Structure formats: C-alpha cells, structure tokens
Amino acid sequence: MDRRDYLGQSMMQAAVLPARAAYLIRTGSRTGFRRAVQEASTRWGGMTEPILAVPDDGEIPDELRETVAAAKVEAAVNVDVDDALAQRAADALGLPYVRIAKIDHVGAARFTCHPLHVNPPVQPSTLPVVAVDGAPLWQVAAAGFLSEDQAEELRPTVLAVRPGLPDEYGRNQMYGATHLQSTIAQFGEYRSNAIGSLPAVVWVTDPDDIEDCIAFWNSRALRPVSHAGMPMLLLPTGEVQHWLGLAQQLAGMLARPAEFSPDVMLLSRNVPQEHLHEIAEILELQRTDAEVKISEKFPTPGLRQPAFTYRTGLDPRSWLLRDREYGLSTSFDVHVFAGDTSTLRFTSPVHFHTQGSWALVRLWGSPLDGLPRRDCVALLVEANAQWRRDSIQLRTRAQNDCIFGLTVPTLAQATEAVLGQASARHALSDKGKLGVALQTQADIAALLEPGVYEAVIALTTPRSKELLRELRKIKAEGTDDAAQLVELASTWGGRAERRYRPITKLELPPQRASEAAERLCELGWAERGVETNCAQCGVRTFHPFEQTQRRPVCPGCSSPSRYETTADGLSVFYRLDSFVDRASDQGLLPHLLVIAALTKKEPNSYFLPGIDLWFTDQTHGEADVFGLYGGRVLSGEVKTSASQFTNEQLTHDIALSTRLGVDIHLLAAVDTVPQTIREQTAKLCSDAGLDLLVLDKSELRRS
Structure with missing residues (x-):
C-alpha cells in the first residue's frame, strides 16, 4: 500500500498546443516579411503568429505590444533586424529572443511541429494554393509562402500545394483552400471571451503594400480560431474588377445569421477611400453609416440577405484584442499525493500523425489551486515547467498517449520557494515560532468567535511592559498616592504565577464571557480551577480542578485553607495554558x-x-x-x-x-x-x- 500523503482523486484538465512566435522585421522590409511568412507557413499554428515591424529607434508601439499580449506567443524571432535592436525589442515585449536561423534548434519557439504532423491524412479535393518566389506581397499574406523546393517536398503528402492564378488567391481564402489555413488544423482556443459573430473583414491593399499586408496579417492572427465568427479576406486593388463571379462568391460567405450589422468592414491603411467605395461597388456591397451593432444572443436569427452592407474607417482591434488561451483541451482524473510525485495519464486531444516532433502541454485543476504563479514554484512541479496564467506549461515530445510524473507541492513548500527567491536567508521570528507551534495545537479560527480573543487578552499574565504603562498612567494622572501604589504592587509584585480570573473579570457580558472561557478550555488553551486565599500568609493560589482536595492546604505555608465561594457556591476561575499565555504576552x-x-x-x-x-x-x-x-x-x-x-x-x-x-x-x-x-x-x-x-x-x- 502506498504510504505517501494521499490527497485523493481530483479532476484536472490538459491542453496541447504549439509554441508560437512573433517575428521581428525591419520597418518596410519586404524581404523580411516574405521570410517571416515562409517560416510561419511551415509551423503548426503559423497563421496566428504576428509579424512586427520594428522601428529604427527600437521603441515598440503600443499597438504591437497589445498584439503580442493578445497573441500569447512564446518567443520573439529576429528575421532581419539588427541584433542589438532586436534583443532590445524582445526585452521590451518580455519575450525570449532567438534568431530565425536557430528557431528549430534552440529557444522556446522550437516546441512545435510541421503542419504535416497534425493535418488529417486525407487528400483535399482541391489542392490549396500557396505563394512562391516572385509572387506579390498580397498573395504571400493571403495564402502563405513556400520556396519551390519546399512546395515540391509536400507534393506527395496530404499537404500538397500548388501556385494559383491571381484570382484563386482571393477566392480560395473564402473556402479554406490556402496552404496557410492548413497551419491551424487541430488548433484552437480552450478559453476565450471572444464575441460569437462579427462583421466580416474585407481588407484591401495595393499588391505590394508592406504596411497593409502586415496590418492584415496581424488582424487575422488575432481572429478567433475555434469558430468562424469573423471571416477575413485580403484583396488587391486593380485586379478584382476582372474576377468574374467574385461578388456572388462573397455573397455566399456573407449569408450568415443576422446577429450583427453591418455585414462587412471594408478596411485599408493606405488605399484611398474613393477606391474602397469603387471596390465595394464591384463587390455589390451597399454603403451604410449606421452604428456597428453586435449582439451575442438571438432567439433564432435568420440569414443576412443582399444587399449586404459595409462601412469603412472602422478598427476591428477592439474585437480582436480579446482574452484567450490557445490549445485543444481534455479532462482526466488523477490521484494526488501532497509534496510527492503524482502520475498523470490522458489521451492527447491533438492526434499527431508522426512521432519525434515537439509540443506544449498545459495542465490545470484543483490540485494546483492556491499555488502562487511564480516560476520558482513551477520548478517544484517539474524541472522545466513554467506558469502560463493558471496553468503549468510543459515542453514535451508530441505524443498521443501522455504520461507525466509531476509533483504537487504543498502550500508550505511553495511559500518556502517564494521566500528563498526573495531573500538571501529567512527564518521564523520568535513570534513566528510560537505561532506555528500554536497553530498545530488547535484551530486558530476560534479567535474569530465572539469574546474568545478578548477572553485570552483578559487572562494574559501582566508583564513588565504593562507594569511600566500603568506606572506612567498613574504619574500622568497625578494620583500616585500610597494606597494606589500599594494596590498596584499587590497586583504585580513578584508575579511568578499566571494570571487567573473569574468570568466576571473578563470584561464581557456574562453569557458571552462564560461561553468564551469554556471555548478556551475546549481548545486546550485554558483550564478551570478554584482559588484559595490563605488567612495565615495571605497568599492567593489557583488550583486546577484536577488538583483540588477535600481539605485544601496553602502551598505557601502549608496551613489549612479554604476555596473561595460566592452566594451561588464555589467560585470558578480560568487560567491560560502557559504556552498560550506566553504567546499572548509576546503580542x-x-x-x-x-x-x-x-x-x-x-x-x-x-x-x-x-x-x-x-x-x-x-x-x-x-x-x-x-x-x-x-x-x-x-x-x-x-x-x-x-x-x-x-x-x-x-x-x-x-x-x-x-x-x-x-x-x-x-x-x-x-x-x-x-x-x-x-x-x-x-x-x-x-x-x-x-x-x-x-x-x-x-x-x-x-x-
């Protein structure tokens, strides 16, 4: 039988996902953009990896910071920025830094796989299109980019691709028939506060406009993946008027449940407004100036009908910068052992078709509740673990049957780890030592009960600080007559014994005083007893009930004595346990x-x-x-x-x-x-x- 500290069976959840990156390119670098898209096109989840144009001064604009924060990437990858500038940008974004030449070999971004490893092993009916050498930037941004050699290597696989005609790069985005869209197979969000359905985005760019292509790429990177609530389409100027049937194909995409308006946000950074309206006319869209209306709940909405409406000048970022956590998730049961190894077993929610690649696994659930989200605590769970919000993230080989041995630290162990990181050395103070010992003896929650704390304070034996306070008080009042000082001396002089009192001296209402005193006895913090007042030597003595005698004797002079009584019978006194008394005296x-x-x-x-x-x-x-x-x-x-x-x-x-x-x-x-x-x-x-x-x-x- 396992003798470890078994906490029981708990439900946990796991998510499997790729490590994703943000690519750093020089402002205006078309070569850098192509290289970044090429890398993203060979990575699982690549369509959701943002591309950041780093200014010459290295200052990262707020818009890019927000994009990176929403994208939840693991690393910054330098494509063609000066090393020192790229390192500074990565530091400003709070991300590990790696050069693109080493992205597959070192650093946090390497824990992913090729899209080939996660796509269904079924040939599509129509080969997806991909941009190749010489293609304009808009095709690269719309469909992804591969060298001719890379495209040739995929020809015998389920990810076989082909160069397309210009209009196919536009049309195929509506059908999911681009290579770039294959990078989000078995990828999604397991947690998101994204709004369900939103107007479609039709982004218009001059064919080689780097600014518009990056802006579209980053907007699409933040689009919700798990549901098609915000279709996005990139179209070039000067070409769409020649694409027969495009308006009808777009109408098919826009025939969605009537949960929003307008139907389309027609956007561009650099295309003039008059040209946008001309393209809208080609697409048979109707202009509207009405306010955007979004609603998450409709009883049974019908489909939007032509003429479909559009607006220009809108910013979709308020809907795209929503909180989310990426990955596909599953639930499983685990037997948890406190401060020791617990074995986790579950079937991966992502099915990998080949072995040997890498992935990230995130774990969360009640066994991890209460642990601070600090890396020093994550390292107690597993040697290479990191916190990602409320989840422990592991870097691991991609596997369909997952088995992990993790340690669930106790809160005490986690506290020690945090203290060890924050200080060179630490130890319990004198009060801390007393407090820890007292916490193990009884439930300190009793101190919150009415009268209990006050009863402890009233029964605490006076010490030198209190005597000094009383002397100062008498002096300040100017009433230091002999009788008052004698009374004070009789109370304090030579006190080796702990204070004991009847409930009438606890400064509480009678019923509450009685209940509080008895509660202290129940906790083992106090004891009941009686008092003798020796007529021979004048010594007053507390006698615990278990030590009472039929004929009491003064412990001082051994003279026969008597227990104090009232009209109601024997007087009962209460006295704190010596340890509790000391703890209370120490504050x-x-x-x-x-x-x-x-x-x-x-x-x-x-x-x-x-x-x-x-x-x-x-x-x-x-x-x-x-x-x-x-x-x-x-x-x-x-x-x-x-x-x-x-x-x-x-x-x-x-x-x-x-x-x-x-x-x-x-x-x-x-x-x-x-x-x-x-x-x-x-x-x-x-x-x-x-x-x-x-x-x-x-x-x-x-x-």
Missing part, C-alpha cells in the same frame, strides 16, 4: 487573529505568523504575516492599534513588501483603521504596484 494573538480571518476569506491559503529576513545587501527585515492568499503572495504588518501606523511605519512596511515581490500588502489592526490611514496606504501601494488588503475591527471582531 502574537493579533497575528493569529488576522491569519484566521484571511484563511476564512480564502481557505486555500497558508501563512507564517512572523518571519525574519536577510537580503544580499546585508540588510534585515521582519514581516508579521507572510504567505499565500488564494494563490497570491501576501505580506504585511499587524498592530493592536491603528494609531501605530505612522507615515514612517507605512513607508517601511510597503518598502519591505515591494522588496519581497509580493502581490498584496496587508495592513491590519485589531481596532478600527481610520479612513485617512487607508487612503495614505492605498496611495503608497498604488505607487509601488501592490494591491492593498486592509483588515480591522469590522472584520476581525464581528459580533
């Missing part, structure tokens, strides 16, 4: 109270109640609470009183959280945090790029 209880509240909000969390930190520059720091809050890293400070959060304290705390690289800064106080402190902290956190979480009396001490 640990607010830390545990806050951790209990955080865990109640996000059960899949883990926290350390105090850590000391040392950094590489020999500086030192201390955090009251550090840990994982629903998969995000959190650190912060806890105070009994919000008045302790001075400007200096806040600046110091947030600087430490920033240095630790956390996601959330915590500010917590047992009493009420004023609005001024909240606003000040929020401003500091915003400047530091941190989210802020504030906890105070309203959440910690609810009635």
Whole structure:
C-alpha cells in the first residue's frame, strides 16, 4: 500500500498546443516579411503568429505590444533586424529572443511541429494554393509562402500545394483552400471571451503594400480560431474588377445569421477611400453609416440577405484584442499525493500523425489551486515547467498517449520557494515560532468567535511592559498616592504565577464571557480551577480542578485553607495554558487573529505568523504575516492599534513588501483603521504596484 500523503482523486484538465512566435522585421522590409511568412507557413499554428515591424529607434508601439499580449506567443524571432535592436525589442515585449536561423534548434519557439504532423491524412479535393518566389506581397499574406523546393517536398503528402492564378488567391481564402489555413488544423482556443459573430473583414491593399499586408496579417492572427465568427479576406486593388463571379462568391460567405450589422468592414491603411467605395461597388456591397451593432444572443436569427452592407474607417482591434488561451483541451482524473510525485495519464486531444516532433502541454485543476504563479514554484512541479496564467506549461515530445510524473507541492513548500527567491536567508521570528507551534495545537479560527480573543487578552499574565504603562498612567494622572501604589504592587509584585480570573473579570457580558472561557478550555488553551486565599500568609493560589482536595492546604505555608465561594457556591476561575499565555504576552494573538480571518476569506491559503529576513545587501527585515492568499503572495504588518501606523511605519512596511515581490500588502489592526490611514496606504501601494488588503475591527471582531 502506498504510504505517501494521499490527497485523493481530483479532476484536472490538459491542453496541447504549439509554441508560437512573433517575428521581428525591419520597418518596410519586404524581404523580411516574405521570410517571416515562409517560416510561419511551415509551423503548426503559423497563421496566428504576428509579424512586427520594428522601428529604427527600437521603441515598440503600443499597438504591437497589445498584439503580442493578445497573441500569447512564446518567443520573439529576429528575421532581419539588427541584433542589438532586436534583443532590445524582445526585452521590451518580455519575450525570449532567438534568431530565425536557430528557431528549430534552440529557444522556446522550437516546441512545435510541421503542419504535416497534425493535418488529417486525407487528400483535399482541391489542392490549396500557396505563394512562391516572385509572387506579390498580397498573395504571400493571403495564402502563405513556400520556396519551390519546399512546395515540391509536400507534393506527395496530404499537404500538397500548388501556385494559383491571381484570382484563386482571393477566392480560395473564402473556402479554406490556402496552404496557410492548413497551419491551424487541430488548433484552437480552450478559453476565450471572444464575441460569437462579427462583421466580416474585407481588407484591401495595393499588391505590394508592406504596411497593409502586415496590418492584415496581424488582424487575422488575432481572429478567433475555434469558430468562424469573423471571416477575413485580403484583396488587391486593380485586379478584382476582372474576377468574374467574385461578388456572388462573397455573397455566399456573407449569408450568415443576422446577429450583427453591418455585414462587412471594408478596411485599408493606405488605399484611398474613393477606391474602397469603387471596390465595394464591384463587390455589390451597399454603403451604410449606421452604428456597428453586435449582439451575442438571438432567439433564432435568420440569414443576412443582399444587399449586404459595409462601412469603412472602422478598427476591428477592439474585437480582436480579446482574452484567450490557445490549445485543444481534455479532462482526466488523477490521484494526488501532497509534496510527492503524482502520475498523470490522458489521451492527447491533438492526434499527431508522426512521432519525434515537439509540443506544449498545459495542465490545470484543483490540485494546483492556491499555488502562487511564480516560476520558482513551477520548478517544484517539474524541472522545466513554467506558469502560463493558471496553468503549468510543459515542453514535451508530441505524443498521443501522455504520461507525466509531476509533483504537487504543498502550500508550505511553495511559500518556502517564494521566500528563498526573495531573500538571501529567512527564518521564523520568535513570534513566528510560537505561532506555528500554536497553530498545530488547535484551530486558530476560534479567535474569530465572539469574546474568545478578548477572553485570552483578559487572562494574559501582566508583564513588565504593562507594569511600566500603568506606572506612567498613574504619574500622568497625578494620583500616585500610597494606597494606589500599594494596590498596584499587590497586583504585580513578584508575579511568578499566571494570571487567573473569574468570568466576571473578563470584561464581557456574562453569557458571552462564560461561553468564551469554556471555548478556551475546549481548545486546550485554558483550564478551570478554584482559588484559595490563605488567612495565615495571605497568599492567593489557583488550583486546577484536577488538583483540588477535600481539605485544601496553602502551598505557601502549608496551613489549612479554604476555596473561595460566592452566594451561588464555589467560585470558578480560568487560567491560560502557559504556552498560550506566553504567546499572548509576546503580542502574537493579533497575528493569529488576522491569519484566521484571511484563511476564512480564502481557505486555500497558508501563512507564517512572523518571519525574519536577510537580503544580499546585508540588510534585515521582519514581516508579521507572510504567505499565500488564494494563490497570491501576501505580506504585511499587524498592530493592536491603528494609531501605530505612522507615515514612517507605512513607508517601511510597503518598502519591505515591494522588496519581497509580493502581490498584496496587508495592513491590519485589531481596532478600527481610520479612513485617512487607508487612503495614505492605498496611495503608497498604488505607487509601488501592490494591491492593498486592509483588515480591522469590522472584520476581525464581528459580533
């Protein structure tokens, strides 16, 4: 029998997809564009790989940054840009860098395969067209580009291609009969917030206009793949008027459910508006100035009917820059072992027809919930793993029957990994050691129950700090008469014993005080007992119930004594466990109270109640609470009183959280945090790029 820490059977999901790239070319480089398209035409998913024209100053425009972010590519591939400039561009985009000559051998972009490996082993009825040497740029962008040798190598395969007549490069886009469209076989999105159906895009370009061809290519690269909700077509100027029957073929493509208007967005970067309207007339489209209308829900919409409408001057990017995750997915069950290897087995949702190629696999599901999305944690799962949003991504050989041995780290292990990355050295603080020990003894969530925290504080044995505070208070009040000082001395003098009190001294309503005291006993944090007050020596002593005698004796002078009583009978006193008493005296209880509240909000969390930190520059720091809050890293400070959060304290705390690289800064106080402190902290956190979480009396001490 397996004796590892078995957590049970869970459902997970996996997606299989290619590693895709963004190609960097010189601005205006037609040769670079052809080479980039040629590479994309030989890669699974190549039609969705963007091409970026890098400006001479190396500054990446926002439009290109947005394109790369939406495309979710794995690497930047330099086609013909100066190396230093290309490296700078890749760094600005946050992508690994590789030269195109090495794309198949090194780097993140190589984990893919040729489209031949994923296309169905059935010859199409009509051979797809592809652009070859000498073809104008618009044909290259519309159908893909292969050298004559590459096209010849595909002739005996299911991806056999042919050069086409000029009009075929336009018409075949509507039928999926271009080589480029074969690159998206068995490829799609497993998660997307794309709108279902949108107007078709007819992009018009001069035959060799590099700017329009790149703009069309990148728009099509962001088009949803899993459903044909936004047809796209690239057409050249000066030719379409000679293509017989083109308007009728376009009408067949536009006869779609009436879920939007207009029917067509007629677009171009450089073709004049009057020429666009002339082409629209050739395509038998009717101009409209009505606002674009998009709706995702129609009861049973009929088909759009001629005359089909169009508008110019629109920007489709607002619909194309939608969030998505690429890949085909499947679900499977897995037996999970905490902190140890769990074996994952599933059938790939992508069927590979040949072996030896590469692919990416993404895994997600409840066993990974709560883990921070940090690469140091991904490496605990698998030596070469990376996070991709909420998924663990693996680089692997393409296989139809997938078997992986992965470690699901505990939240404690993940916390250690994050701390190890953020600091040169770390250890539990004195409070942290006490807190961890106390957490293992009982459920600290009890501190959130009405009266429990207050009862612990009331039963905590006074120590020197409290004595000093009382002396200062008496001095400030100017009432330091002998009687008052004698009373104080009798309370504090020579206190080796823990404080014990009846419920009437817990400063709570009677019923709540009784319930809170009994709850502490139930937790093992307190004990019940009785008191003797020796008439001979004047020593008051607490006697736990299990140590009571029929005839009590004073432990000080051994004189016969008696247990204290009231009119209702024997007086019952409560005393904290010595360990809990010490923890409370050290100021640990607010830390545990806050951790209990955080865990109640996000059960899949883990926290350390105090850590000391040392950094590489020999500086030192201390955090009251550090840990994982629903998969995000959190650190912060806890105070009994919000008045302790001075400007200096806040600046110091947030600087430490920033240095630790956390996601959330915590500010917590047992009493009420004023609005001024909240606003000040929020401003500091915003400047530091941190989210802020504030906890105070309203959440910690609810009635």
